[in-house]
Amino acid sequence: MTSMQITRSKIASRIMYGVCIACAAIIILTLLLITGYLLVIGLHSLNWRFFVNLPQDNPPGMRNSIEGTIILVALAAAAGIPIGMLAGIYLSEYDANSMLAAPVRFVADVLAGVPSIVVGILGYELLVVPMGTYSGWAGAAALAFIMIPIVARTTEEMLRLVPGSYREASIALGATKAGTILRVVVPTATGSVVTGAMLAIARVAGETAPLLFTAVGSSRLVHNPSEPFPSLTLRIYELSNEPSPETRMQAWSGILVLIALIFLVNLSVRYFTRQRR
Amino acid sequence: MTSVSDIDSNLIVRRRRFSAEPALYLAALASAVMILLMLAALLVVLFAAAAPSIHRFGADFLVSTDWRPNPLPVLKLNSHGRPIRDPRTWMKVVDHNEPPRFGAVASISGTAQTSGIALLLAVPLSLGAALCLVRIVPVWLVPPISFLIEFLAAIPSIAYGLWGMFVLGPWMGGPARWERIGGVIPFPAGIESRVAAALVHLPGFGWLVERQVGGKTVPIPTTGRDVLVAGIILGIMVIPIITAISRDILRNIPRAQIEGTIALGATWWQSCTEMLKFSRSGLFGAIILGLARAAGETMAVLMVMGSTPNVSASPLSAGATMASTLAGEFPEAATNDLHRGALMELALILLVMSLVFNIVARYLVVGKTIRASAVA
Numbered sequence: 001m002t003s004m005q006i007t008r009s010k011i012a013s014r015i016m017y018g019v020c021i022a023c024a025a026i027i028i029l030t031l032l033l034i035t036g037y038l039l040v041i042g043l044h045s046l047n048w049r050f051f052v053n054l055p056q057d058n059p060p061g062m063r064n065s066i067e068g069t070i071i072l073v074a075l076a077a078a079a080g081i082p083i084g085m086l087a088g089i090y091l092s093e094y095d096a097n098s099m100l101a102a103p104v105r106f107v108a109d110v111l112a113g114v115p116s117i118v119v120g121i122l123g124y125e126l127l128v129v130p131m132g133t134y135s136g137w138a139g140a141a142a143l144a145f146i147m148i149p150i151v152a153r154t155t156e157e158m159l160r161l162v163p164g165s166y167r168e169a170s171i172a173l174g175a176t177k178a179g180t181i182l183r184v185v186v187p188t189a190t191g192s193v194v195t196g197a198m199l200a201i202a203r204v205a206g207e208t209a210p211l212l213f214t215a216v217g218s219s220r221l222v223h224n225p226s227e228p229f230p231s232l233t234l235r236i237y238e239l240s241n242e243p244s245p246e247t248r249m250q251a252w253s254g255i256l257v258l259i260a261l262i263f264l265v266n267l268s269v270r271y272f273t274r275q276r277r
Numbered sequence: 278m279t280s281v282s283d284i285d286s287n288l289i290v291r292r293r294r295f296s297a298e299p300a301l302y303l304a305a306l307a308s309a310v311m312i313l314l315m316l317a318a319l320l321v322v323l324f325a326a327a328a329p330s331i332h333r334f335g336a337d338f339l340v341s342t343d344w345r346p347n348p349l350p351v352l353k354l355n356s357h358g359r360p361i362r363d364p365r366t367w368m369k370v371v372d373h374n375e376p377p378r379f380g381a382v383a384s385i386s387g388t389a390q391t392s393g394i395a396l397l398l399a400v401p402l403s404l405g406a407a408l409c410l411v412r413i414v415p416v417w418l419v420p421p422i423s424f425l426i427e428f429l430a431a432i433p434s435i436a437y438g439l440w441g442m443f444v445l446g447p448w449m450g451g452p453a454r455w456e457r458i459g460g461v462i463p464f465p466a467g468i469e470s471r472v473a474a475a476l477v478h479l480p481g482f483g484w485l486v487e488r489q490v491g492g493k494t495v496p497i498p499t500t501g502r503d504v505l506v507a508g509i510i511l512g513i514m515v516i517p518i519i520t521a522i523s524r525d526i527l528r529n530i531p532r533a534q535i536e537g538t539i540a541l542g543a544t545w546w547q548s549c550t551e552m553l554k555f556s557r558s559g560l561f562g563a564i565i566l567g568l569a570r571a572a573g574e575t576m577a578v579l580m581v582m583g584s585t586p587n588v589s590a591s592p593l594s595a596g597a598t599m600a601s602t603l604a605g606e607f608p609e610a611a612t613n614d615l616h617r618g619a620l621m622e623l624a625l626i627l628l629v630m631s632l633v634f635n636i637v638a639r640y641l642v643v644g645k646t647i648r649a650s651a652v653a
Contacts (some may be wrong), residue, residue, distance in 0.1 A: 015545035022551075023405025026420070027516055033458075034440050034513070034648035038347050084306045090305035104309045106639075107316045113566070115573025117600045118319065118628050121607070123622070125322045149312060164545070178301040200433075206433025209575040223380055233576075240439055240580055255436045259469045266642055267312060270424070 035259075045249040050257075051217075055219045055235070060247075064221040064255055068136075068230035069258075072215060073205050075140035075225060080147030081197050087148070088155025090192075093181050105156070108149040118137030119145050120210035128214060136225030139215025143204040150203065154196025158189045195269045202265040206258060208233035232258050285432025323625045330379060330618030338622055346587035346606065346616045348374040379619035381626055383586035387504065387571050387596035391582075394592065395506025395515055395571040400564055403519035408549055410520075411527045423524070430517035438580035441510035446470055446581060449509075450501020469499035469593060484590050497593040505592040507582040515567035522563035522642065526556050562641030569634035573627065575600040598625040 053061025087104065095101050125143035128134055162185050170180040186193065206229075211217075217234035218227070232254055239251035311526055324331075330338060352360040353372035360369040410419060448456070453467040453474070465471065473486040473496060478506055487494050538548040553560065584597035584605030597605065610616040 009544050009547060013546035016546040017413070020405045020409040023402045024409040024414070024422075024453055027402055027406050027520065027540060028425065030310065030513060031425070031517070034437070035429075035432070037444060038436060083311060086305045086308035087312055089301075089310040094302060094305055100306075100309060100638060104312050106636075108312050109639050110632055110635045111312065111316055111572075113404040113569050113631055113638075114319065115575065115600055115627055117573070117603050118624050118631075119325070121603065121624050122319055122322055124607075125326055126318070145315060148308075148315065152312060154309075164441055176298055178297045181301065182297075206431070208433070208435045209600070210603060213607055225596055235435065236435055236439065236581070237576065241465060244473065255433075255439055259432060262433070263428065266431060268429055 023195045024199070038252065038255055038259065042252040042254075044252070046253040046256060050250075050253055054221055059240040060250060062232065062235060062250065062257070064218065065230045065232045065235040065254065066257060067258070068215075068218070068222065069205060069232040069261075071223070071225070072136060072140050072143060072202055072211070072229060072231055075136070076147055076204055077131065077197070077201055079140070080144035080200070081151055083144075084148045084151025084200070085155045085193065085197075087152035088159060089181060089186070091156040092159035093177075093185060096259065105153070108152045111149040112153065115209075116146060116207050117209040117212070120213050123210065123214040133226070134214065134216035134228040136215055136222070136227065136229030139211045139229055139231065142210035143207060144211065146204050146207065147200045151197055155193050158192035158196060159185055162188045193236070196277075198265050198269045202262045202269075205262055205265070206233065208237055211213035212237075303331055319628060320625075323628060327618050327621035327625050329614045330622045333615060333618075334379060338379065338381055338532065340382060341378065341381045342382045342588045343378040344383045344602075345378050346613070348377055348608070350374055352453075355545060374526070377615060377621075379615070381599070381623055382600045383588050384597055384599040384623055385604075385626070386588055386628070387586065388598040388600075390504045390592060391511055391578060391598055392507040392568055393573040394396075394505060395511035396556065396564065396568060398509060399516045399519055399567060403516050403563075403567075404523060404553070404560065406516075406520050407523040407527055408552070410524045411552075412549060425519075426517045426520055426524075430521060432578045433525030434514060434574055435580070437510055438577035440576060441506060441581040441646050445510060446506050448501070449506050450478050450499050450503075466575075469501065469503075469505065473497075473593065486591065486593060488589070490590060490595070497591055497595060500595070502582055502595055503593050504582065504589075504596050505579050507598075510581050511571040511575050514574065514577060515571050519563050519567040519572055520538075522566060523560050526559040526563060526642070527552055530555055558641045562638040565634050565638035565641070569631050569638065572598070572634070573600055573631050575604045590639035599623050599630075603627070 009018075037044050047059075048061050050061045051066065052063055053059060054064055055095070059256075060276055087108070091101055091105055108177040111191070119142050123138045127138035127141055131138070166184055166188060167180055170184040171177075175183065211231050211234055216236065217238060218230040222229055236251045236254040236258070238250055239254065242251075334341070350371045351373055353370040355361050362368065363370055398446045410422060414422060448464065448466045449469050451467045451470070453465070456464050456466040458464050476482040476486050477496065483494070486497055488497050489495075534555055535548055535552060538551045543551065578598050578601040582595055582597070582601065584601040585595050585596070586597040586602050589596060603624055604615070607620055610620050
């Protein structure tokens, strides 16, 4: 290699060093710009009435939608987290290398990447059509569908990190398999399993597409899941199609509340994992 | 040697634990089987609902560029090829109605265009940022930046959609003008018309910004509600995903690999390219995961671009992706079996496509990171 080539590649290296920093800077600035915009505009029309008023009130609020999202996510979690955890327990503790485990693992991975609109359509075909009405149940089921594979795989990964000697010790002390799993393995991994569950909750709390044809949205205060059900994301989407800018401003506030909810979940996950380390 | 006491203790254990032991196993087994059933349900239900369309159009669905939910009236023409008018009402006379026709090409090409633009934007930026995080950023600064990126991956798509619809779209579209961000920072709004004005004089780029209408070449209006803006929003959305996964992959490269290249006299960038080459399959998997996310995204595309399935080469024209067509037209298709069937067939294609992308990606990323399933 001539010295010319060496200098050239040194200069190229300097340039690319700068380019890499620029890439990171551009990404961070763009994303800060977007979140900053959401924050500033959203705060503009956010006040306490936003949380207690209904869309018909003056000034309009999103109480029904906020409660709707919380109820939907709670219902989805009540079904999705136990099923997902049990599937994770099966994959890690029972037949980890069986003929069934490999396809289940594979399908769970693949399901986690299915576009959420497709899940919404499945909910429409399987629940809305037979029941004859849009409902909160259908919406919650669609969200649970999205949660199950995520929770199953994170639970499996986390349980696998529990040292085998714990299981052997428990069995040696006379505990049964079920006792070992419920009293030793799962409690040891609680922190990280909760993390996985919380991340799944944060993921589905922001979903809109699966709810479009299942929960469908409502402007009333609904607590009965067998009726069309309001959700924050559906309300935001509805508002984004409003012609008047004042009404649209509420959509920004709704986004802010939604992101704040997700941020809280994320932060609590951080706190949880930090405690355990 | 089996003694009587052995059998007895077995019996005792079994009697004491008879409920919990098989119950937990059966519940776990049922949950695992349920995951298999979920995928089966997706395939079976979509296939059954798509039956009217599959039956009617067959393989034609995959190659037809038409997407017409309503019958197309064909006018009665006279011998000169002019439409005949009713003598009393002076209305043009309809000869017959072409039946509705559906083809996936318009939606598939819209999906390919938006995802392609998204990847063009996201891949270089994400890989550069991932290298920066692994090789440049001081250790104390990595956790906050990583947290930021992971948090941004968790922001719901409807937020990006809203921002694209009311901020980015208007910035991109409209006539060239100057705006101020937050009333302070000057910003050259109307980017599309600025770029179009530059490209229109370059030979070979005309198709990007012009189209043929009635034999004449006219510039495509820059509305800010088009494939380009949708692609940019999708790009912004997949950046955190690709960055997070490729950062994990690059971080897991054995240190000796990097140190070896430097010991041999490689410059900083040369050792970086070695890192990229060393983990190329994993990085490719990360990109495919980003692609899968971009291709399946619904809300952001629907809000930014709407859904008007048509085939156009230009990124300045409005279009539709498979997901946005589904979300946009499903409400009006509920009563029309053929229309609904066609949408279901689109959903089926979308599902199969996402399965293929995910299978390829997981195969490439497998074992390198568990984050792939958590982030994407």
